[in-house]
Amino acid sequence: MAKPKTVYYCTGCGFESARWLGRCPSCDAWNTFDDAPVVRPAKGASARAVATPLRAAGPVRLAAIEETRIARRRTGMREFDGLLGGGIVPGSLVLLGGPPGAGKSTLLLQLATALARDGAGTVYVCGEESAAQTKLRAQRIGAADSLLVFPETNLRAVLDALERDVPEILVVDSIQTMWLPDVESFAGSVSQIRDCTQVLMEFAKRTGCATFVVGHVTKDGAIAGPRLLEHLVDTVLYFEGDASGEYRIVRAYKNRFGGIDEICVFSMDDRGLHEVADPSALFLQSRGARPSGTCVVPTLVGQRPVLVEIQALVGEAAYGTPRRLAANVDAARLAMIIAILERRAGMQLGGHDIYCSVAGGLRVVETGADLGIALAIASAFRDIPLASGAVAFGELGLSGELRSVSLPVRRAAEATKLGFTRLIAPDAARDVATAIRLAFD
Template identity: 50%
Template sequence: MAKTKTQYVCQACGHIEIKWMGRCPGCGEWNTLVEETVAPMRSTAVAATKASPQPIQSIPAQTEQRFQTGMTECDWVLGGGIVPGSLVLIGGDPGIGKSTLLLQLSQAIASQQKRVLYVSGEESASQIKLRAERLGTVHDELYVLAETDLDLVIESAMQVKPDFLIVDSIQTVFRPSLTSAPGSVAQVRECTGMLLRVAKSHNIATFIVGHVTKDGALAGPRMLEHMVDAVLYFEGERHHMYRVLRAVKNRFGSTNELAVFEMHDNGLQEVSNPSLLFLSERQTIVPGSAVVAAMEGRRPLLLEVQALVAPTGFATPRRMATGADYTRVNMLLAVLERRMGMQVQACDAYVNVAGGVRVDEPAVDLGIAMALVSSHRDRPLARGDIYIGEVGLTGEVRTVTRLAERLREAQKLGFQRCVIPAGQTVTESFPGVEIVPVQTLQDAMLRAF
């Protein structure tokens, strides 16, 4: 009898070793090598069709035939709708509302007389029915299957012939032909590849749910994100009612698009004007508050940046940033101390973007810096001011992209004065809005106070 061959596979990166090791040489993670049986090689020889190079101009152009989801915010993130035959991966923290979003999405698609198959490996069919009744998403064209065997899932999909397939989640389904456990690197890779082939060959739009690690990254091999057509992240604080759906990869549309939802007892509700929502609880006159204009894909988003600078009681002052880039906040504090003479070496500094939204673009630098100055001086900024600009290490205010869209959003929400980089020309007129160009942080401070 032939001896069964085994190998040790890292569950984080997929690295393979012939013996167990405490630390993976590939990614450096500890205790991630798991013993798996080596599957025998199968002959997959097929008649190869020879492909010859051809000029790109002679290749016929094809346009994707999308269908609308029935949820405008989801269509915005997906680039205009769902492409039949596409494979989309959606990830998020446990309990954030991924299953709720997909169930509402299923009902919206089923209402267009399109057949939907919802496959759950984590809940029973009765549990899904109870949630659907609570959310009001029960529909005749919505089919539910509680199964973890992927071969049986695909067999059921061939019988139902859905237009839209949801697998919740990819870590719970498995193929019996593989000896590794569900959720392992081999199972995740094989199951995703099988779903990809089914989606492309039968023109079924497929959404798969992926678990995330404690660091917020998608669990499983990095190859998982390369195999799918789009990667969506569903983010938000569990104790906040706002949820953000963000696209970080999309082969059929623009990346870095963002959609905002509000969580209620009856499910998620779309927020058509997130800027107004995030600024609705802003205080009238308070030091340390500034409004910035950030771009999330093609959408301008006005957000409130709050800062608190207070004397520290420790030898080393604390620096904390929530929703903003921690490194850039430290850089701005160094620029304010060195170039503007603001003494913060003995002060704690806290920066928060209100509403639980995360902003990483440099165009919010000026707003963060002005909020820090306002808190340090204990003098509030004017309520009708908005700050747009990147701050360099020498204290200069640098230009930003898509300034006209940001100013148009500020005008729509009633802001009277916009502080922008002096090196950027504004060709469009904005009645009721005073444009204040500044070259340095010093100029911005003089105009603000």
């Protein structure tokens, strides 16, 4: 009897190899390879047995295609609907990723519950938990009894059962636990994840069933599995920030039916996730007098202006090489801003440690926060707070000039709505040195 073939796989990202490797070439993790026997399909089974998609007879002129209006399904969560671009698109495939404990399963169970209560046919496929465990979690968050739960990991059995009565919404938790009996690999491997996602995509497009898929992440925070997984789906949502905190931030990294970089903020308690309607008030927290080293910035998250507090700390370096640490801010951008302050504003920062972060856990990546970072560092360096009621935004050029950024009127309107009275922007100052003088007056 022939010895079963063994394949080695990375437990962090699912990369497969014919031999054991000390370091994974996909995620660069060390000593993460494990072995598993290859499951051979039954005779006559196809190596890639997926439902055959409908194919057009040939090219069709764009003008000849009939126009169809997409009726989006509202979830009952206003902020989450905005994150998706206005609601759930029929036939869409949405991937939700995030670190363990962030609330992926809780959010989708709440979503499925709200839709089932609203009369939409909803099926929740629980591959990681038994039906009894899912019910315990559902009772904690007040789930509807009309929600259909399908405890199964064989994706072919799941889709065959749903073909008889196609639901409007399908939730798969998670894609790493699903497997196809006709694929020569184990659940969670690259080939299983890829083929299961392709089968789900074909099912969603053919039947119009909107499908949500939970995806695990690697040690580096990337969604586990092949990069093809993110290319196949229509929308990629990801939990950001500290998973142990009270608040959760979900960001859209890809959206074929809406804007990217939009966020939805949730607060989490023992009853589940609750939407935060005003993220600016959350990220600002205290509205009293601010200490030195802080600056409020109206930043853009997608198309929404959100006010965040940027904090900086400057101290003399204890060792020969000063430290430059950034939390939720681009480290390369921080280094450039420090160089501009030294060269164009006359600040001797070369012998100081500099720490910069964004309060609240929201990551700021746009260049409109450059001026706010510079003012926070200048305030910490001088140990003098900025003027009361001041907010700042603008991009810094290498010559020290301030450059305009997108949607300045909306940024200013958001700051005014929250009671800020002084705006430091490219219209008020031409360079960073002038902006610093205005900020301390």
